[in-house]
Amino acid sequence: MLSIPNSLLTMTALFNAGVMLFLVREERWKKPVNLFFGIFLFALAIWALVLIGFQSATSPLVAIYFGKAAYASALLIGMSFYLFSTVFPEGARPSIRTLLIICTLTTLYMLALLEPSFLIRDITFTDSGDVVSLGVFDYGIFVALFCCFFVGGLVRIWWKYVRSKGLSRTQLFVIGSSLSIAGGGGMYYNLILASPFSHDFNYLWSGPLFTTVIAIMVMYAVFRLHLFNARVVATEFLIALMSIFTFLRTLLAVEPRDQFFNAILFVLTVVLGTLLIRSVNKEIRSRELIQSQEKELEKINKNLELANRNQENLIHFITHEVKGYFTKSQMGFAAVANGDYGHVPDALKEMAAQERDDIHQGVEMVSDILGAANFKKGVVNYVMVPFDVVEAARAVFNEFVDDAKERGLVYTFIPPKEGVCKVQGDKTQLTKHVFHNLIDNAIKYTHEGSVEVSVLAQGDRVRFMVVDTGVGVTPEDRALLFTEGGRGKDSLKVNVHSTGYGLFIAKSIVVAHHGCIRVDSAGAGRGATFSVELPRVSDGVAIAGVETGS
Numbered sequence: 405m406l407s408i409p410n411s412l413l414t415m416t417a418l419f420n421a422g423v424m425l426f427l428v429r430e431e432r433w434k435k436p437v438n439l440f441f442g443i444f445l446f447a448l449a450i451w452a453l454v455l456i457g458f459q460s461a462t463s464p465l466v467a468i469y470f471g472k473a474a475y476a477s478a479l480l481i482g483m484s485f486y487l488f489s490t491v492f493p494e495g496a497r498p499s500i501r502t503l504l505i506i507c508t509l510t511t512l513y514m515l516a517l518l519e520p521s522f523l524i525r526d527i528t529f530t531d532s533g534d535v536v537s538l539g540v541f542d543y544g545i546f547v548a549l550f551c552c553f554f555v556g557g558l559v560r561i562w563w564k565y566v567r568s569k570g571l572s573r574t575q576l577f578v579i580g581s582s583l584s585i586a587g588g589g590g591m592y593y594n595l596i597l598a599s600p601f602s603h604d605f606n607y608l609w610s611g612p613l614f615t616t617v618i619a620i621m622v623m624y625a626v627f628r629l630h631l632f633n634a635r636v637v638a639t640e641f642l643i644a645l646m647s648i649f650t651f652l653r654t655l656l657a658v659e660p661r662d663q664f665f666n667a668i669l670f671v672l673t674v675v676l677g678t679l680l681i682r683s684v685n686k687e688i689r690s691r692e693l694i695q696s697q698e699k700e701l702e703k704i705n706k707n708l709e710l711a712n713r714n715q716e717n718l719i720h721f722i723t724h725e726v727k728g729y730f731t732k733s734q735m736g737f738a739a740v741a742n743g744d745y746g747h748v749p750d751a752l753k754e755m756a757a758q759e760r761d762d763i764h765q766g767v768e769m770v771s772d773i774l775g776a777a778n779f780k781k782g783v784v785n786y787v788m789v790p791f792d793v794v795e796a797a798r799a800v801f802n803e804f805v806d807d808a809k810e811r812g813l814v815y816t817f818i819p820p821k822e823g824v825c826k827v828q829g830d831k832t833q834l835t836k837h838v839f840h841n842l843i844d845n846a847i848k849y850t851h852e853g854s855v856e857v858s859v860l861a862q863g864d865r866v867r868f869m870v871v872d873t874g875v876g877v878t879p880e881d882r883a884l885l886f887t888e889g890g891r892g893k894d895s896l897k898v899n900v901h902s903t904g905y906g907l908f909i910a911k912s913i914v915v916a917h918h919g920c921i922r923v924d925s926a927g928a929g930r931g932a933t934f935s936v937e938l939p940r941v942s943d944g945v946a947i948a949g950v951e952t953g954s
Contacts, residue, residue, distance in 0.1 A: 410456050416612045417452035418651065420445045436491040436498075443484040451477040452612040459608070464527045471524045471536065472517045474608075475546055478594070482553030483510045485583075489557035489564075492579070493572050506553070513549060516542075538600040547595060554591075558583050590614035646673050733759075786830040786916060790941055793825045793866050794859045800839045801857050807847050814854035815847075823861030827938040829917045834938075837913050838921075841906045842870045842934045850874030853931070861940060865919075868936040877925035877932045885923060886911040914938070 454473040461467035483506055490498040516522050523542040528535040561583065565576035594611040597604040650670035654663055739745060740756035748756075801817045808815035827834075846855045853873030860867050877885065888908045907921075914921045919938040925931065 410459060413452045413456045413612055414651075417449045417456075420449040420452070436496070437488070437493070440484050440488040440491060444481060444488055447477050447480040447484055448612060451481060455608055455612065462529075464529065467527045467534065468524050471527070475523060476514045476517055478611075479510055479513060479546065479550055479553070482550045482557075483507070486553040486557040486560075489560040492561075493564075493575055509549060513545065534605050535603065536598075536605050540600045543600055550595070554587065558587065586614040646677065786833060788828055788830060790826050790828050791831045793827055793868060793938070794819055796831060796835045797839050797857060797859050797868055800835060800843055803840070804843055804847055808855060811847065811850070812852065813847065813850060816854070816856050818856060818858035820858075820860040824940070824942055825859055825861050825866045826941050827866050827917070828941045829938065830913075833913050834917070837906075838910045838936060839868060841910050842868075842936070845906065846870045846872040846874065846932075846934070850931075862937075864940055865937045866940045868938075869933060870935075871931070871933045873931040875932075876928045876930040877923055878928050882923060882925070886921070910936075 451474060454470050454477060458467055458470035458474055461470055486506065487498055487503070490496075490502065521539075523539055523546065524536060525539055526537040528537075558580065561576055561580045565573060565580055568576055590611040593607045593614075596602065598608055650666060650673050654666040654670055737756045737759045740748060740752065798817060798819070805815060843855070843857060850872045851874065854871075855873075856869075856871040858869045858871075860869075886907050888905065911921050914936055917938055919936060921934070921936045924933045924935070
């Protein structure tokens with residue numbers, strides 16, 4: 405059965421060893437902060453274990469060996485902490501020169517401990533406690549090395565604290581203050597009392613308890629750097645405490661039956677705890693992956709939004725500039741064709757008229773692109789007034805009479821038989837970009853046959869329709885027609901000036917007027933019917949039942 409000091413030392417060793425194993429798995433040890441902190445914890449665990457051996461030894465020779473091992477592990481504690489102080493919190497690796505000097509001094513002293521008469525020369529067991537004979541010079545070397553390492557590391561931590569800001573300053577303060585208090589207590593019981601001058605070795609077990617406090621505070625500061633997940637740490641810490649508790653119950657049990665059941669409980673705690681930790685790890689990794697993907701997607705969306713905004717601004721700039729040049733050229737060619745500069749040869753007049761028409765087509769194309777960008781950004785202002793769709797549609801119809809006649813098409817306009825066909829809307833936008841666009845497309849994409857334009861009142865809606873016998877619309881093309889830049893697969897073969905923005909603009913305007921636009925077609929070569937439905941009004945007042953969207 406373990407004594408209370410040895411039980412506490414056992415708990416300390418298990419705790420430090422458990423944290424160390426947590427650090428070295430999954431290649432966390434490759435980070436310098438984790439590596440040196442892991443060595444520090446390993447040294448603390450070994451120190452606690454050899455002190456158990458020292459206090460439990462019944463032979464002076466065995467006690468001497470355990471005592472020397474305790475000094476060796478204490479020196480390793482100081483060395484590892486000094487190296488930890490060089491890398492925390494920045495994570496930079498110490499220089500090769502520093503490593504060589506520290507490791508060389510530590511190794512030489514440990515080799516010297518192998519000499520039987522070095523440091524611990526004799527141990528005598530008495531009723532009042534163990535009497536340890538220490539070499540004053542040998543002990544002085546140990547104290548000098550340990551203080552250089554441990555106190556030097558502590559000074560470095562406080563120096564970094566003075567020069568740091570923000571989160572690092574808080575972390576360094578936590579480590580510095582905990583080390584100053586707990587380290588001072590440990591050094592008092594293990595360096596001052598247990599010295600060649602005081603000869604009090606009864607409280608050696610107190611030192612590891614103080615260093616456990618240091619380990620907990622260092623862990624807290626390291627966790628604040630987000631090197632580990634807090635949920636994983638909490639789970640593993642809880643499982644470790646339960647394992648230590650059941651292990652101690654096994655060791656302290658007097659009856660064999662109690663030892664057997666406690667041992668079973670210990671094994672179950674370890675097995676089930678391991679499964680629980682793996683489950684938590686798996687869940688957290690999945691969540692971290694999802695969060696990482698969401699952050700990446702959010703970053704991509706922001707970049708795309710910025711790129712779209714820049715693209716729209718560039719389009720606005722280019723289209724305004726190009727449209728200005730086109731307009732000037734168009735006016736110049738129109739003046740030549742109209743004879744404003746006097747008599748010109750017929751060939752030049754014909755060429756000027758052709759260039760005027762081509763430039764007009766270019767101006768329309770640029771206007772479509774600019775208009776599409778405006779509609780996409782939602783910066784179009786509408787002047788909403790009541791107007792008669794029949795009159796507007798007839799006026800647009802008349803504009804294309806010559807074009808239809810030139811192509812040999814049967815071109816007809818069918819007015820409503822009854823009912824008022826007034827709508828509340830922007831007459832200019834609807835006339836220019838909707839009615840004009842649909843009739844123009846019908847004539848361009850119909851090689852022979854007919855184009856029929858009609859307007860009728862249907863309940864609370866006004867329907868404008870254009871029916872042609874042209875190239876028709878395939879199901880694949882239908883999915884693209886009303887999208888930005890979308891057009892039919894073979895549209896450029898029929899209309900080389902197609903931009904794919906006309907129907908997109910038309911749909912944007914119709915939707916803004918709480919209407920709907922659609923196309924019906926039996927397929928390629930079988931014509932198409934484009935229809936627009938808008939809310940009907942009477943004397944400027946919407947008819948009851950009109951929907952507010954499409």
